[in-house]
Amino acid sequence: xxxxxxxxxxxxxxxxxxxxxxxxxxxxxxxxxxxxxxxxxxxxxxxxxxxxxxxxxxxxxxxxxxxxxxxxxxxxxxxxxxxxxxxxxxxxxxxxxxxxxxxxxxxxxxxxxxxxxxxxxxxxxxxxxxxxxxxxxxxxxxxxxxxxxxxxxxxxxxxxxxxxxxxxxxxxxxxxxxxxxxxxxxxxxxxxxxxxxxxxxxxxxxxxxxxxxxxxxxxxxxxxxxxxxxxxxxxxxxxxxxxx
Numbered sequence: 001x002x003x004x005x006x007x008x009x010x011x012x013x014x015x016x017x018x019x020x021x022x023x024x025x026x027x028x029x030x031x032x033x034x035x036x037x038x039x040x041x042x043x044x045x046x047x048x049x050x051x052x053x054x055x056x057x058x059x060x061x062x063x064x065x066x067x068x069x070x071x072x073x074x075x076x077x078x079x080x081x082x083x084x085x086x087x088x089x090x091x092x093x094x095x096x097x098x099x100x101x102x103x104x105x106x107x108x109x110x111x112x113x114x115x116x117x118x119x120x121x122x123x124x125x126x127x128x129x130x131x132x133x134x135x136x137x138x139x140x141x142x143x144x145x146x147x148x149x150x151x152x153x154x155x156x157x158x159x160x161x162x163x164x165x166x167x168x169x170x171x172x173x174x175x176x177x178x179x180x181x182x183x184x185x186x187x188x189x190x191x192x193x194x195x196x197x198x199x200x201x202x203x204x205x206x207x208x209x210x211x212x213x214x215x216x217x218x219x220x221x222x223x224x225x226x227x228x229x230x231x232x233x234x235x236x237x238x239x240x241x242x243x244x
Contacts, residue, residue, distance in 0.1 A: 058083045096133045097125070104147045109157050116160060118148030124162055126174050137174045142183030142191070150207045152216075161216055165203035167195035169216060169228070192216060194226050194235055 061083055065075065075083070101121035108115050108129075114136060115127045122144040126137035137160075141148060145165040152161045158175045170189040172181055183189040195202040206219040215236070216228040223243055229236040 056082070058086055096127060097135075099123070102147075105149070105151050107151060107153070109153050110155070111157075114153075114157065116151050116153065118151050118162060120147040122148075124148060124151065124160070126160070135179070138180050139172060139174075140180075140182040140185075142170050142189045143168055145203070149203070149205050152207045152209050154209045155211060155213045159209075159213075161192075161207050161209065163204040163207045163218065165205075167202040167204065167220075168193050169204060169207055169218060171216075192228050192230075192233075194218060194220070194228065195222075 061075070061079060096115070099119055099121075101119045101123065103117050103119050106115060106117040113129055115129055115133070116124065117127070118124045122141040124137075124139040124141060125135055126139070127133045128136040139160070139162075141162060141164070143164065143166060147164065148162050149165055150163045153159070153174075154161070158173060159171050160174045161169050161171050163169045169192045170183070171192065172183075172187060172189045174181075176187075178186060181187045181189075194204065202220060202222055204218045204220045208217045209215070210217065214230055216230060218226050218228070219241070220226065223240060225239040225241045226235055227237040227239075228234070
């Protein structure tokens with residue numbers, strides 16, 4: 001009996017010392033994904049302490065790095081992957097619409113409820129994001145040269161300014177009842193003229209409303225920035241700003 005007990009003891013010892021089974025490919029992928037998509041332990045400990053497990057914000061991570069709390073140096077690869085994963089889109093892209101001319105410019109409204117896109121064929125479309133990307137406004141532009149060079153929504157999202165490679169910016173109401181806006185046919189597109197002379201060599205490449213919506217600012221190939229006073233209906237300032 002004693003001999004049998006010793007034999008069983010040796011077998012148990014041998015089983016304990018046996019090498020672990022190798023990871024399956026699924027387990028390895030899961031492990032590597034977890035390691036490379038979570039912050040380094042040192043980063044988490046520096047911000048929240050070793051026992052706190054809640055997620056980190058990109059702001060907290062950058063602040064910790066800049067203040068030297070995370071040990072100095074840059075982010076490790078896991079930190080970079082974790083921060084990027086919080087901001088990179090996880091779905092899409094998908095097609096909103098297939099037009100027969102090239103889209104040159106686009107922008108979301110400040111609250112993300114609308115997307116405005118300008119096309120080479122003298123066309124601008126405003127899409128309602130919350131209604132399944134339905135066309136909110138279909139705009140046929142006025143006095144285009146080649147394409148819509150830029151677009152801008154007013155702070156109250158009521159007006160849209162669009163420019164071309166010309167000295168005129170046009171403004172259209174995008175919140176009125178009509179879906180179709182054909183320049184000076186179904187609606188008047190107000191024109192803001194930025195140059196009286198040599199207009200064929202004057203092209204506007206960028207346009208923006210001021211924060212209070214009272215001015216329109218443009219950048220052009222005249223090495224200048226122009227400010228247009230909407231209330232006074234005139235150019236109020238010209239700033240020598242850049243070279244082309």
